Amino acid sequence: MGDKVAARKRMIEADVPIIPGYNGGSQSYSFLKKQAHRIGFPVIIKASGGGGGKGMRIIQDKKEFKSAYEAARREARAAFGVPDIYIEKYIDNPRHIEIQILGDNQGNVVHLFERECSIQRRYQKIIEETPSPFFERRPQLRETMGEAAINAAKAVGYTNAGTVEFVVSSDGSFYFLEMNTRLQVEHAITEATTGIDLVKWQIRIASGQPLTPIQDKITQYGHALEVRIYAEDPQNNFLPCAGTVLEVQFPESPGVRHDAGFQAGDKISTYYDPMLAKLIVHSESRQDSIRKMAFALSNYAALGITTNVEFLREVLAHPAFKRGWTTTHFIKNYFSNWTSVMDKAPIEALLAAAVFEAMENGAGVEMNNEVNGYTDVDPFSPWKYAGKWRVGVKRILSKFPKS
Amino acid sequence: MSEILFDDGQSIRKVRVQRQGRKFLVKIDDNEEDVIVEAQRRGQGRLQLRYGNSPSLYKCVLAKEGTDRFIFVGGRIYKLQKVEKKVAIKKEDEELIDFDLTSPMPGKIVKILVKVGDEVGAKDELLIVEAMKMENRILAPYAGRVEAIHFVVGDQVRQGDVLLDLIPQESSETATQQNETSNETLI
Structure with missing residues (x-):
């Protein structure tokens, strides 16, 4: 299933809807150009050998075909060793919605609902969530897509945890994109909402044990959201940024999971993928998840390097994101010329820098090495203005209307 | 104090x-x-x-x-x-004027789209640096004339390497002089 061209053939046989395109394997320039005309512009070129957005090109009109064809083949060769590409219809305002599945050696396959991963830059995901806001008014579509994902997995006799990726058009029609035969970066949001440990099941399946969760018993609770923290510059086309992490601040609170691969003192090089960490929150509703994530990000800092933290905060705060108008064009539509609003340093920053300097110079510095309890750096927290409010006092709680 | x-x-x-x-x-x-x-x-x-x-x-x-x-x-x-x-x-x-374009990251030059003497507009594509298996287009930050290109296709470049010199259109006469001095400091 790693080869996208072969995967499409199997899906056609299993009646899983696929996007109109050419997947015959010919790499001839003039032949592919004719295919592009047959499918009708806009079309998209993709690498047969792999994902991650590498070797991918959208072509709006026939004049752009030559340069896109050449660039896609160069990138495909560099990334995957083979320059092979294929071509398909490009869908406007698409959403990227994928279904998590588990398959065992006994032939059982279950799905663990969807993940919407439409918020992307450079064709790579930066924000993922489940349930998808697109399904809020379309519960039937969620079931249909879950079944399609199971059919896709059964068609290839798939075992292990896997993901069936679909592109969903605004009218609700959906097409198979590719199957990821591995645990994905964003698997944690599925674990949070279903309570099922995917890694544990990978190991159990590999050791030959049958799946015990049955489809009707798998449910979702609440909503989970993930953001990927990257060492990159959103103001400069999301180019990776190298540097040394001097100091860090990470959020800690219930319902927040931080999977990080870095700490203070680490050198971030541009020779590897610039993803630093993933931050996952789980709440009762989508609205609560967005709030919780916004708060977690306001307590997140990696000093000394450029990251996308501020950019992520602004995406979460955007009205279009809050309304769930999430398509893969979201960043291009709403954040194409985004710049950080770098105000003049506020007085507290200047004061901190000045006092820090004076302390470093040593004149009678008192050191207090107590680090515990240092998880909140928010001077605007409503708890600071809570006044007479106290947690757990009946007199105050009884003022709430009884439901 | x-x-x-x-x-x-x-x-x-x-x-x-x-x-x-x-x-x-x-x-x-x-x-x-x-x-x-x-x-x-x-x-x-x-x-x-x-x-x-x-x-x-x-x-x-x-x-x-x-x-x-x-x-x-x-x-x-x-x-x-x-x-x-x-x-x-x-x-x-002091007024700092930067005439060079540097590589934003370590990588390989895969395509050069201009030659010495070319007049280019702001945001025109100048060359393509491949890094982390992605192609990054280097665009002209301002309109001008290409004065020198320091690499050929296939060359590996380091972050901060000066890829080419671009003289801004408006001030090309005074720029030529200043560019010579700015090149010296780069060496």
Whole structure:
């Protein structure tokens, strides 16, 4: 299933809807150009050998075909060793919605609902969530897509945890994109909402044990959201940024999971993928998840390097994101010329820098090495203005209307 | 009383700090009044402070690298540069013009779309650097004439390597002279 061209053939046989395109394997320039005309512009070129957005090109009109064809083949060769590409219809305002599945050696396959991963830059995901806001008014579509994902997995006799990726058009029609035969970066949001440990099941399946969760018993609770923290510059086309992490601040609170691969003192090089960490929150509703994530990000800092933290905060705060108008064009539509609003340093920053300097110079510095309890750096927290409010006092709680 | 100068990217801020018992008296720029600051170290790079009559407790994370100072407070990171007095004065009359285009990251030149002598418009594609298996287009930051190209297709480049020289259109006469001197400093 790693080869996208072969995967499409199997899906056609299993009646899983696929996007109109050419997947015959010919790499001839003039032949592919004719295919592009047959499918009708806009079309998209993709690498047969792999994902991650590498070797991918959208072509709006026939004049752009030559340069896109050449660039896609160069990138495909560099990334995957083979320059092979294929071509398909490009869908406007698409959403990227994928279904998590588990398959065992006994032939059982279950799905663990969807993940919407439409918020992307450079064709790579930066924000993922489940349930998808697109399904809020379309519960039937969620079931249909879950079944399609199971059919896709059964068609290839798939075992292990896997993901069936679909592109969903605004009218609700959906097409198979590719199957990821591995645990994905964003698997944690599925674990949070279903309570099922995917890694544990990978190991159990590999050791030959049958799946015990049955489809009707798998449910979702609440909503989970993930953001990927990257060492990159959103103001400069999301180019990776190298540097040394001097100091860090990470959020800690219930319902927040931080999977990080870095700490203070680490050198971030541009020779590897610039993803630093993933931050996952789980709440009762989508609205609560967005709030919780916004708060977690306001307590997140990696000093000394450029990251996308501020950019992520602004995406979460955007009205279009809050309304769930999430398509893969979201960043291009709403954040194409985004710049950080770098105000003049506020007085507290200047004061901190000045006092820090004076302390470093040593004149009678008192050191207090107590680090515990240092998880909140928010001077605007409503708890600071809570006044007479106290947690757990009946007199105050009884003022709430009884439901 | 020690005086420190910080460049906040927009202007030079002058700060004077004086320790008084457990408190600090801080004078910012040429303000009349001192700000009274109560501050406590809370471990490596961590500071907690209150100032003036503000009811808020500010929890700050700080770090330094060379003359750079990073301060995380109120959910944002601010970068200040500690500057020497002489430099601060000099900076105000000096106008820096950058004529070179440098590679944003280590990578390989896969395509060069211009040649020496070409006139290009702002945002025109100049060349393509491949890094981390992605192609990155290097665009002209301003309209101008290509004066020199320092690499050929297939060359590996390091981050910060000067890829080509581009003379801005409007000031091409004075620019030529200044560009010679700027090249010397680069070598």
